[in-house]
Amino acid sequence: MSRPVRVAIVGAGPAGIYAADALLKSEIATEPGVSIDLLERLPAPFGLIRYGVAPDHPRIKGIVTALHQVLDKPQVRLFGNVAYPGDLSLDDLHRHYDALVFATGADADRDLAIPGIDLDGSYGAADFASWYDGHPDVPRDWPLEAEQVAVLGVGNVALDVARILAKTAEELLPTEIPPNVHAGLAANRAVEVHVFGRRGPAQAKFSPMELRELDHSPTIEVAVDPEDIDYDEGSIATRRGNKQADMVAATLENWAIRDVGDRPHRLHLHFFENPVELLGADGSVVALRTERMRLDGHGNTVGTGEFREWPVQAVYRAVGYRSDELPKLPFDPLSATVPNRAGRVLENERPLPSTYVTGWIKRGPVGLIGHTKGDANETVACLVEDQAAGRLRLAPEPAEAAVETLLRSRGVDFTTWEGWQLLDAHERALGEREGRERVKVVDRATMLAASAGDLSNTPD
Missing domain, CATH: 3.40.50.720 (NAD(P)-binding Rossmann-like Domain)
Structure with a gap:
């Protein structure tokens, strides 16, 4: 050629x-x-x-x-x-x-086929992340009226969602969040966030650093039930063969045995709880129903037939992208x-x-x-x-x-790439006015105008 x-x-x-x-x-x-x-x-x-x-x-x-x-x-x-x-x-x-x-x-949420998943107050983690990250193609507002919230999944995305819901808007203000996101989080009423996984601590998909970061917030009290710290032979083998899994399990063990503090927001990490139904009233979520699970000896879980209802007004599924x-x-x-x-x-x-x-x-x-x-x-x-x-x-x-x-x-x-550099400079200039590294632009028209070097007739 x-x-x-x-x-x-x-x-x-x-x-x-x-x-x-x-x-x-x-x-x-x-x-x-x-x-x-x-x-x-x-x-x-x-x-x-x-x-x-x-x-x-x-x-x-x-x-x-x-x-x-x-x-x-x-x-x-x-x-x-x-x-x-x-x-x-x-x-x-x-x-x-x-x-x-x-x-x-x-960038789409994977489906979760359980009854009630279509109720008002049931959301996908990817959709929520698009909102708080200022994606130009999603609504500018997000409903944050729920005081008790459930997050389904034990991966890093679930931790991100739980942490954003549990933190205060002022904690997040130094980041690049746009004004509409800060305003939405300032009105957030969540004081209890529950993260649910159907398997045990050794099977959690958190990365150790992501998990430990939960405990760094001065407003979030992380709680783990000591009864959720359980291992079988398969779980022990996982810990021995996977350093990250062992570090995650060790962190969870330490949190389970410590005294609970008095930070204003509680973030509960639950294991061996399999979500089976979202319960509703007047078309909206009022509770999550889970089945208690137990280990089968090989690191997997089976149902016990014992069920529990958790009063929540919003549920976020973080069960994977599609x-x-x-x-x-x-x-x-x-x-x-x-x-x-x-x-x-x-x-x-x-x-x-x-x-x-x-x-x-x-x-x-x-x-x-x-x-x-x-x-x-x-x-x-x-x-x-x-x-x-x-x-x-x-x-x-x-x-x-x-x-x-x-x-x-x-x-x-x-x-173009040169246009991105202009948009990048514009976002950094917006941030500099507020003592922040950057303020992300959300509006697509403004992004295009900034990329063209023409901001004379834009809302930002």
């Missing part, structure tokens, strides 16, 4: 940017060269880090620094506010790119992933030419952000192998200017 390989990466979150980084470090970056366009449906890049990580986790958001370095590379362009397939179809992409990598992630189907691509509705082999998209068990996936749309929403690096490396290795073997379907119109011309002809108000 006498020109650089043209690659489109759909999705500019960590998975997509890691794929770009892997391409830049691969052999095709040297010969014949590579030209990468990141296509993102939101006006700003960084995906889950910007719109899925709790605002009081600046350590995790520090990953953005490394991602910045990739987007700064001359071989990489960002096209934000560009939707697939609304603005660019699959045929469009194949016409202008030699290879396509879909890195669209997972990817949306990508039009024109095969999709497995059970795993909510695109069928693939090592990143090559499969249709009827045969690879689709020049079409790849990486991140959660490839393997499902499991693991931490850093785990997507391995996904990206594996997928890019397949792409590089296919290029070397002459298996890529070469684009008939590969000129870099062609995509920009097409988007302009369709009236797409796209953003």
Whole structure:
């Protein structure tokens, strides 16, 4: 090939940017060269880090620094506010790119099929995170009238939701939360937050650091029932073979035996309680019904037939994320992933030419952000192998200017990497006025205006 390989990466979150980084470090970056366009449906890049990580986790958001370095590379362009397939179809992409990598992630809530899940006061954790992270496509307000709240799940997302609900608005004000989120949290009436898991402490999916952070707030009293500290042979084996699981269990043990303090908000961590029903009155949640579980000797649990009702007025399910189907691509509705082999998209068990996936749309929403690096490396290795073997379907119109011309002809108000830098500077300037690092802009029109360097007629 006498020109650089043209690659489109759909999705500019960590998975997509890691794929770009892997391409830049691969052999095709040297010969014949590579030209990468990141296509993102939101006006700003960084995906889950910007719109899925709790605002009081600046350590995790520090990953953005490394991602910045990739987007700064001359071989990489960002096209934000560009939707697939609304603005660019699959045929469009194949016409202008030699290879396509879909890195669209997972931002929908996984379903939980129990009675009452559709009552008013029943929410998904992903939806709540989108609100408190200032996602431009969700409502600006969130109902926070419940004084007693249940969170279903024992992963880091459940901890994020529980912590945001239990903290005061003033504790979160130094973060990047936008004004509407601060106002909403200032009116939050929650004083008791209950986190429920159907298995035991050794099976909890919290990371040790995330768990310990719960106890750092001066307003949150974390409580663990000593009766929930129980292990069988399978649980003991898990602790012996997994340092993180052992650290989590040890932290929970310490909390279970200490005296309960007098901080104003209580956050209870419950184990061996399986949610089986949301109870309602007048169409709204009034209680959660759980079945008490016991260990079976192998680290799993079975029901005891004993049930308990917990008075709560809101329930948040944090039982996992789910990817949306990508039009024109095969999709497995059970795993909510695109069928693939090592990143090559499969249709009827045969690879689709020049079409790849990486991140959660490839393997499902499991693991931490850093785990997507391995996904990206594996997928890019397949792409590089296919290029070397002459298996890529070469684009008939590969000129870099062609995509920009097409988007302009369709009236797409796209953003660029330079535009992100303008938006970033604007958010930091808003923060500086209040003694904060940044104040996140929520309104899409304002984001677009800031990215264009024109804020003369915007609400912010």
